[in-house]
Amino acid sequence: MKRRMIVALSTVVPVAAAAVAFVVVGGPSSTAAPAAQPPAPGQVNTLALRDVPSGQSGGSGKQVVKGLPAATTKPFSLLGVSWDNAREAIDGAVEVRTRGTASGTWSSWRPVEAESDDLPDVGSTTDRQTRGATAPLWVGPSNGVEVRVTGKGATLPRGLRVELVDPGNGKRKTGVRAAGGQLGDVTLAGAVSTTEPDAPSEPASEPSPSAGDVAPVEPATTPVSTPTPTPPASPSPSSTPKTTPSATPKATATPKATPTEAPTAKALAAAPASTAPRPTIKTRASWGADEKLVTDPPEYAPTVKAVFVHHTDGVNTYSCSESPSIIRGIMLYHVETNGWNDIGYNFLVDKCGTIFEGRAGGVDRPVIGAHTLGFNTSSTGIALLGSFDKASDPAPTKAALDAIAKVAAWKLGLAGGNPTGTTPMTITADNGKYKPGTYTFNTISGHRDGYATACPGTKLYAALPGIRTTAKTWTTPVTSIALSGITGATKVGSTYYTKGTISLTWAAKQAALSKYEVLVDGNIVSTPYNLATSAGVTLATGSHKVQLRAVNINGTTATSPTYTVVTDKTAPTFSTQASLGISSGTVGATGTIPVGLRWKATDNVSVQSMKIASPSKVTLAATATSWASTSKNLAWNVWSVSASDAAGNTKTSSVTQSAALLYESNAKRVGTWKTTTSTSYLGGSILYSTAKTASATYTFTGRSVGLIVKRATNTGAFDVYVDGVKTATVDTKASGTSYRNIIWTKSWTTSAKHTIKIVVAGTATRPTVATDGIAYVK
Incomplete structure (x- = not known):
């Protein structure tokens, strides 16, 4: 049973333009923000809209047909407007303003997308659009709302109401889902998702994509005997994609055609290996998905051929610690308001570059989502939290774009897809932009490519070519590799000498890598993760052969040249200790005396450098055995010479002596x-x-x-x-x-x-x- 609270506003008394009427829902009459904390479980509360007396104007100066005076409400953070008939659409504008819980002040009026353009395919057996609805709008923790709906025509859909979504705090026990559902971090179809359960923290500045990533663990899958179903034959792709939209479509939720039959979880074989590395993905449990809301098992397509990129709309000023709450709010709206079985997106990404598992069913499975009407089958939907369409909206962060590229490359790579290529996609029912047929899409497309919508916004859409290029690098196997440096060692000729601990460095390879392997004398001694660019190695005394091997996702490898590294822990010795002697030359007019420091140093391998450490600092030839200097009459000095070998072992010989005149x-x-x-x-x-x-x-x-x-x-x-x-x-x-x-x-x-x-x-x-x-x- 869906959990919904509907409160009719029959007791609200119209007020003059100079006055404001407040409606209290679940609390005492007060204009002040309630101090009570939101309940742990999320919920959706609804308030019916009513006729607004003439004379009250909307934001554009048009007559307000339906609305809600300023009302104090139960806590919410996301909202939308819904109506009875899913086949109808609002021909007009929806605007809201909200009161922040912390500040107690009202926001300016904000537009709400009058029509939700993230929709399930016609004929979906699990995602049934029970009501018409706007797109959800994240507004942050609030406890007051005012709504106005302005129609262009004489009528608006019946049953208009505002949907107030409280995402809860995510601290709930995950229930056992129906039809072989999910418990803890084990998703449907037997896949165990990579998890980073702690909430992401807000970075001080935009993070680097490779800075701070945690190497993911490939999911454990349970193969079943039934083979993966063969997808039905598709018509040949059109040479030219038909992308010209017809008139702006209206939502048509009533099934008119049956989509291609999708395999169930039991029919799925083990997930294949991807041609791209798997990024770190936060599980549903990590963001607090309420699994009790999901009553039906997921639907599966034969494969995933394309990725559709979306934005969720809403504010861009959220902190990344709020991302789990935003996703919980979207899930509640999709299930409780739209009537879908689960959140519509397969993946969500926030501005800090954190990737979240969306719809349940296994992140490595071809789960059919509800995001691109007509093309949900054989595609995956990735939604970036925020809005990127208006001139005032920020551009997507590099961290977010890189994260989208990573998950798109990995998801397409499960079926061998090319991130910079194209693919045929078949639609079976008119979605307002495409008639039934087969069309050619970029494998990474924007929502607007498949449906008449502004999504994913002008600025995110403009970034898609760069996303495709970045994703391509993640599917390109490494065919050659070499070390860029060996620190902690000195190269003499073609041999490196060290005291024992070295650091190998190499250039970043954003490719289809599974891992690196460091080989010493043919044995694997270290396995750096696929984004690593360095590795430390401790070597025993003696000569060693060191190599770096890159292991691609597809099992092929590339191995570096062999580097000879000698570990030497023996310092040079002084067979003749340093001593000071009088040298030939001229005594200075002020009494400075020509002297010479003499010694003899040897090493088990070779002396690499010789330096005078005192009373001056001088670098000499490695073979030097003397150094000419001067000394003042009767001045005592410490005379020191240091010998070092190629490994950096150093020995010093010192003597304290004085030269005198008679x-x-x-x-x-x-x-x-x-x-x-x-x-x-x-x-x-x-x-x-x-x-x-x-x-x-x-x-x-x-x-x-x-x-x-x-x-x-x-x-x-x-x-x-x-x-x-x-x-x-x-x-x-x-x-x-x-x-x-x-x-x-x-x-x-x-x-x-x-x-x-x-x-x-x-x-x-x-x-x-x-x-x-x-x-x-x-």
């Missing part, structure tokens, strides 16, 4: 030595001797030393004794004069006390030797 005045001299001064000399003076065997000895504690001399064209050689042992003979002759020149150096592995003695060799014609001190590392 002037010539500190030397112990034997023989004849003279002093001369100049600002060019270290400390302003220098020792020189021409006497053979004259000597100067320096004593210091350190691990590296260098002799500082003056060089010129007339200077000669000297012998060097280290700790009493002759070590070298050094000739100081040069092509020009240079001062503070370090001409000879020696280093040790540890710091210790040493003596360095120079002995004049008495070189013929140039016996002079000039010593300016020593530089050493402490």
Whole structure:
């Protein structure tokens, strides 16, 4: 039994234009919005319209024939106007204004589509249009209404009344439906729908289509032995579609012809695999469908050949958290007001891109809906919540358009349909735009393509070519694939080196993909979902062969080239630790000393980079074993060098050392030595001797030393004794004069006390030797 409350307004007293009469339905007389919360179950309350006294005008200045003065009502969020005879139509305008429950203020007058253009096929056994009705209009939570109907002619349909739909809060226990109905998330025909039961949340901005999608789980289906019925033969499609509508049609709900016999749920075999990936679809249970309203089992077509895109009309300012309420309201209107067996649309989409299961019977089944009069059989209806026809209406969001494309591609793909193709569709009874016959349609069409209506609105209709193109990408199998990058690894030649964890990245493939598979040494180690563009992999120590494989819906695969990845967890080692030594060169006028940092690093694979970390930051060649620098006299510094391998393993060797100067005045001299001064000399003076065997000895504690001399064209050689042992003979002759020149150096592995003695060799014609001190590392 349909649940309906009809309240006649026989007690309403006409009022003057300056006054407003309020009718209280189910509550005390008050102009204030009631504070009571709506009941959990949804319901439809109706108020009869009556003659309005002459003199009260409608919004267009025409005489109002029927209306309802401002009335306080039970809570509602969606409304429409209905009348007794489903064969009649309102030849005029329907306008309403409502009072918001939260604000307590009245809205401006809003038009209501005078004729519902989402209709079942003529002859449907489950969707019987028991009353004529306008399209439903979502107005949001309200508790007051005023209605006026303006007719162009002398009469309007009898039994006019406003239908006030309270969608409830959806918190009801799902009952067991008749004829093998639905319980919980198990839909008819044995299909288990993918579910995301929580209500969608309003995004801060328009979401990306791939951002936040949850990979759906394919439905479990129960095959039966009876094969899928073969659809009846259809005439060849017309070469040119007959799309010119006749005069605006009137609703003709009384069956005039019997549609093609549809298979029942018991006759359906297991649903085939689609050529497109299945998107996430919210189940009927998630939006709170009242299954007790659905009294008959669904009807099925042999297949789905086309998708008709609709808009539901109503406000566009809804929040996406309200989407379940809007859908419950539409279902109640379709069942309680129109007399249909269930909600008319097969799928609904909101502006956030959330896809909802509409009519019951299995989202993967060819369920016959009630949305496009004459073409419901072998089609599916997708309705976008909102209105997209007026100039003031917003354009559909990208998230919504992408969602429509996804579900259309998947639904058509169940029968191998081409989203950018055409298909023949047969109509058996005149629907006001088409006579009985076969016509060619785009596989993704707008409602207006099949019926004389503005639906789905100018702006949504204009987006259909883009929807078709997007949907096509979801049915195109991947034939080749390659990684776009491997992060967490360094490529050397054709080999990647890592410490163990890498991330594989690849370009998005909006195609007929089931999943990706990451292969390591031929074994599947990860199965990213079909919209993924990256995957993390942890590899054991050693060399590995890594590949990415794309698995298409149809079972074909595409595999990337093989990438060699070596996991190396061993850091380089320093066979010779870093040490600082005196270097050849010129001591600066301010006392800066040439020094060199020396080391030797090795690795089990190879050293990939070498860097000085302190006291400067310098990148060197990977094979470097020394670095030339300078040090201020007596300045202590941390000298650090870091070696890294290709995998990123790093080892650092550091030493803290200081370089110092010891002037010539500190030397112990034997023989004849003279002093001369100049600002060019270290400390302003220098020792020189021409006497053979004259000597100067320096004593210091350190691990590296260098002799500082003056060089010129007339200077000669000297012998060097280290700790009493002759070590070298050094000739100081040069092509020009240079001062503070370090001409000879020696280093040790540890710091210790040493003596360095120079002995004049008495070189013929140039016996002079000039010593300016020593530089050493402490």
